[in-house]
Amino acid sequence: MQLKNGFILREIAGKYVVVATGEAAESFRGLIKLNDTGAFLWRLLQKDTTEEELTSSLLSEYDVDRPQAEREVASFISRLKEEDLLAGD
Amino acid sequence: MSIYSIGGFRVRMSPLHEPLKSQAVPYFLEEDESGGFDISALMSEEYLQARKHRYSDVGACEYMIASYLFYRGALEFDAIMLHASAVAVGGTAYLFSAPCGTGKSTHTQNWLKVFASEDPFLLNDDKPLLLIRGGKVFAAGTPFSGKTDQSRNVTLPVGGVCFLERGEKNAIFPLDKSEIFEPFYLQTLKPKEPDRMEMLFSHVEKLTSICRFYRLVCNMDPDSAVVARRGMDPGSAARPTF
Numbered sequence: 001m002q003l004k005n006g007f008i009l010r011e012i013a014g015k016y017v018v019v020a021t022g023e024a025a026e027s028f029r030g031l032i033k034l035n036d037t038g039a040f041l042w043r044l045l046q047k048d049t050t051e052e053e054l055t056s057s058l059l060s061e062y063d064v065d066r067p068q069a070e071r072e073v074a075s076f077i078s079r080l081k082e083e084d085l086l087a088g089d
Numbered sequence: 090m091s092i093y094s095i096g097g098f099r100v101r102m103s104p105l106h107e108p109l110k111s112q113a114v115p116y117f118l119e120e121d122e123s124g125g126f127d128i129s130a131l132m133s134e135e136y137l138q139a140r141k142h143r144y145s146d147v148g149a150c151e152y153m154i155a156s157y158l159f160y161r162g163a164l165e166f167d168a169i170m171l172h173a174s175a176v177a178v179g180g181t182a183y184l185f186s187a188p189c190g191t192g193k194s195t196h197t198q199n200w201l202k203v204f205a206s207e208d209p210f211l212l213n214d215d216k217p218l219l220l221i222r223g224g225k226v227f228a229a230g231t232p233f234s235g236k237t238d239q240s241r242n243v244t245l246p247v248g249g250v251c252f253l254e255r256g257e258k259n260a261i262f263p264l265d266k267s268e269i270f271e272p273f274y275l276q277t278l279k280p281k282e283p284d285r286m287e288m289l290f291s292h293v294e295k296l297t298s299i300c301r302f303y304r305l306v307c308n309m310d311p312d313s314a315v316v317a318r319r320g321m322d323p324g325s326a327a328r329p330t331f
C-alpha cells in the first residue's frame with residue numbers, strides 16, 4: 001500500500017496541507033488538510049507499507065493504545081481510498 | 090520581438106487574436122530583437138490552432154494559455170496571481186477574492202461609487218499579480234483581467250486582501266495566519282511542476298507575514314464597501330460621497 005506519486009505535503013502556518021502536482025493534478029485540484037497523525041501516516045505511506053506497519057509506527061510515536069491506533073489507521077486509509085489517493089487502486 | 094512590461098517584468102509575446110491583442114496594448118514596451126526578457130508567453134498561430142478545440146475559440150485559447158504562461162513564469166520572481174477584483178483608492182490597492190459568481194466585481198463596483206470623490210479605479214478585475222518586494226506587498230494590473238477588460242498598467246501597495254463571501258449583514262474579520270493558505274490556494278494558479286509548487290508555498294507563506302488578510306461577509310449594498318474599507322484601513326476617512 002502506497003500513495004500515488006505527485007502529492008506534496010507541507011506544513012504552513014502550523015497546519016499540514018497536501019496538494020497535487022504533475023499527473024496527480026489532472027484529477028485532483030483541491031487541497032487536503034491533515035492533523036499531526038495524518039501527516040505522520042502520510043509520510044510513511046510515501047513508501048510501500050502495510051496497515052500493521054502503520055499501526056506499529058503510530059504506537060511507537062504517539063501515546064495511544066492499540067485499538068485506538070488501529071482505528072486511526074483504518075479511518076485514515078479509508079479516507080485515502082475515498083479520495084482515490086492510493087496507488088494501484 | 091514585441092516586449093510588454095507587466096508588473097515590472099519584460100514579457101515576450103506577440104498577441105495574434107482578440108481579446109489579448111487589444112488588452113495587451115497598454116502594456117506594450119518596445120520592439121527588441123536582442124531577446125532579453127523575464128517571461129515568455131510567445132505562441133505561434135500553428136501552436137494555437139492545434140489547441141483551440143479545447144476552448145470556445147482561438148482567441149480564448151490564446152488568452153488562457155498566455156495568462157497561464159505569464160503567471161506561472163512570475164512565480165520565479167516572487168510574484169503570484171490571485172483570482173480577485175482589485176480596486177485602487179488613494180494610491181492603495183484592495184483585493185477581493187472569491188470563486189466565480191460570488192460577487193467580487195459587484196463589490197468593487199460599490200467601491201467605485203461610494204468613494205467616487207477619491208478617483209478610484211479598477212486595477213484588475215480578475216487576476217491581479219501580487220509582488221513581494223522588500224518585505225512589502227504590491228499589486229499590479231495585467232492584460233489578463235477577465236471578461237470586463239478592466240485593468241491598468243500600474244503597481245500599487247496593497248492595503249488588504251479579503252476573501253469574500255455573501256451574507257445578509259456586512260462584517261469583516263481579520264484572518265489568522267493559519268487560515269490563509271486554503272482560500273488563497275483555491276484562488277490562485279496551480280502549477281503542475283513540483284518546483285513551482287514549492288515557490289507557491291513559499292510566496293503564500295511570506296504573504297501571510299507581510300500582508301493583511303480578512304474574511305469579508307457582505308451583501309451587495311453600497312454600505313458593504315464602507316464596512317470593508319473601515320475594517321482594512323481604520324485610519325482612512327472611509328466616508329461615502331453620498
